[in-house]
Amino acid sequence: MPRKQPTEEELERRKIVGVNAETVTDVTSTDFPGNWPGEDYAWDIKKIIRDTKIEFHQNEPAEASFSLIGVDASIANAFRRIMIADIPTIAIEKVFIDNNTSVIQDEVLAHRLGLIPFTGGREGLDNFMRWLPKPKDNEPIESTYFDYNTISLELRVTCTHNPNAAEDEKDPRKLYNHAHVYAKDIVFMPVGRQVKYFAGENAIRPVNPDILIAKLRPGQQIDLSMIMHKGVGSDHAKFSPVATASYRLLPTITILRPILGRDAENFAKCFPQGVIRLEKVTKAEAAREGSGYEGHASELKAVVVNPMLDTVSRECLRHDEFKEKVKLGRERDHFIFNIESTGQWESDAIFLASIAHLKEKARKLEQQVVDMVR
Amino acid sequence: MSREQYQIPTGSQQTFTGGAGNTAATTSREFDTGIMYYTCGDCAARVPLEKGAGIRCQKCGARVLYKERTKRMVQFEAR
Ligand SMILES: [Zn+2]
Numbered sequence: 338m339p340r341k342q343p344t345e346e347e348l349e350r351r352k353i354v355g356v357n358a359e360t361v362t363d364v365t366s367t368d369f370p371g372n373w374p375g376e377d378y379a380w381d382i383k384k385i386i387r388d389t390k391i392e393f394h395q396n397e398p399a400e401a402s403f404s405l406i407g408v409d410a411s412i413a414n415a416f417r418r419i420m421i422a423d424i425p426t427i428a429i430e431k432v433f434i435d436n437n438t439s440v441i442q443d444e445v446l447a448h449r450l451g452l453i454p455f456t457g458g459r460e461g462l463d464n465f466m467r468w469l470p471k472p473k474d475n476e477p478i479e480s481t482y483f484d485y486n487t488i489s490l491e492l493r494v495t496c497t498h499n500p501n502a503a504e505d506e507k508d509p510r511k512l513y514n515h516a517h518v519y520a521k522d523i524v525f526m527p528v529g530r531q532v533k534y535f536a537g538e539n540a541i542r543p544v545n546p547d548i549l550i551a552k553l554r555p556g557q558q559i560d561l562s563m564i565m566h567k568g569v570g571s572d573h574a575k576f577s578p579v580a581t582a583s584y585r586l587l588p589t590i591t592i593l594r595p596i597l598g599r600d601a602e603n604f605a606k607c608f609p610q611g612v613i614r615l616e617k618v619t620k621a622e623a624a625r626e627g628s629g630y631e632g633h634a635s636e637l638k639a640v641v642v643n644p645m646l647d648t649v650s651r652e653c654l655r656h657d658e659f660k661e662k663v664k665l666g667r668e669r670d671h672f673i674f675n676i677e678s679t680g681q682w683e684s685d686a687i688f689l690a691s692i693a694h695l696k697e698k699a700r701k702l703e704q705q706v707v708d709m710v711r
Numbered sequence: 712m713s714r715e716q717y718q719i720p721t722g723s724q725q726t727f728t729g730g731a732g733n734t735a736a737t738t739s740r741e742f743d744t745g746i747m748y749y750t751c752g753d754c755a756a757r758v759p760l761e762k763g764a765g766i767r768c769q770k771c772g773a774r775v776l777y778k779e780r781t782k783r784m785v786q787f788e789a790r
Binding site for chain 2: 428429430431432433434435436437438443444446447448450451452556563573575
């Protein structure tokens with residue numbers, strides 16, 4: 338028996354997550370095989386290529402924002418999780434403290450050093466640097482240290498009095514030399530082929546040179562060396578390439594019946610700036626029967642212009658004058674990603690790397706399924 | 712970064728390495744004489760004390776002395 342295929346409107350309606358004053362409805366997706374009688378939702382690569390869209394809103398090295406449209410939450414969430422936990426960066430992993438007479442304790446200092454984001458030449462980081470292999474049994478861990486998996490750094494700072502400081506100087510940074518220890522005081526010690534890969538502007542360096550590591554007073558000293566390895570965020574957050582990688586669903590605001598005059602002004606105030614615009618009711622609209630605008634020509638009406646800016650505060654649902662006039666929701670397959678890089682990668686490159694990573698995971702899974710059947 | 716077994720430092724101990732080379736050398740010399748160095752709590756001077764000597768800074772006379780930090784390298788995980 339042939340069944341009626343759903344209309345465009347019906348398909349649009351199925352995509353909307355309802356956001357009400359106290360409840361959220363229709364949170365799960367319904368576009369999978371066997372859910373709707375007579376409708377085929379079998380996995381189809383052509384359909385995915387046709388329906389999936391990516392639109393960038395902002396693309397800067399430190400922050401990128403884009404919409405990923407037409408995919409299931411499982412895919413969008415996989416990208417998010419891969420960006421946080423599976424894209425590798427280098428970070429300080431071991432700290433060898435020869436001397437530390439500062440007020441900050443050794444272990445706290447080591448922890449702080451580990452969290453400093455570093456960057457360097459892309460070619461060296463991507464293609465030259467490799468994972469640190471596990472040492473064989475009863476072999477010391479240093480036996481696996483090579484120029485392609487270990488980067489050496491040093492931090493050697495001693496605080497002294499500044500003889501040239503003015504007598505009434507109060508600022509410790511002028512009164513003493515090296516009163517503040519910054520990330521820029523860390524010195525990169527290249528070995529082997531690192532000299533070639535991390536030369537000049539490609540040198541391994543802190544992304545933000547002005548990160549304060551410790552404060553010293555005359556006579557105090559920090560004297561240590563460090564090593565860095567490649568790692569992933571699932572091991573420790575210091576290896577995560579992103580400060581945030583998150584998504585939200587595109588909000589929808591549907592005005593069911595006209596909101597006019599003072600109500601329209603109050604309605605616009607329920608949303609962040611730029612979401613609602615006040616427009617004059619045209620003569621044509623006022624003349625049309627059943628439009629709800631009859632007799633309201635040249636009055637102000639509320640028009641939704643940019644729901645993407647909405648924070649979905651639901652403020653408009655608290656006021657009786659908007660009852661039955663507005664419906665809030667979210668589009669279930671429209672993910673607005675926001676990615677902030679810690680600096681080792683460019684933000685958009687992290688997303689591209691996450692796609693490559695998911696592909697690689699799928700390839701490995703496919704091989705394992707093939708092996709299982711064999 | 713030597714990985715030798717931990718040895719309790721004693722006055723007669725000669726083989727005491729670890730940390731930066733030259734500081735280790737001075738340390739073993741200091742151990743030879745049986746003198747321990749402390750830091751004055753008041754004036755931060757380095758105070759040598761012999762066994763049984765009164766606990767007092769020779770510079771300012773303060774009676775609070777701090778033990779010096781180890782000269783050996785200490786390894787930490789940056790986590
Ligand atoms: Zn003293």
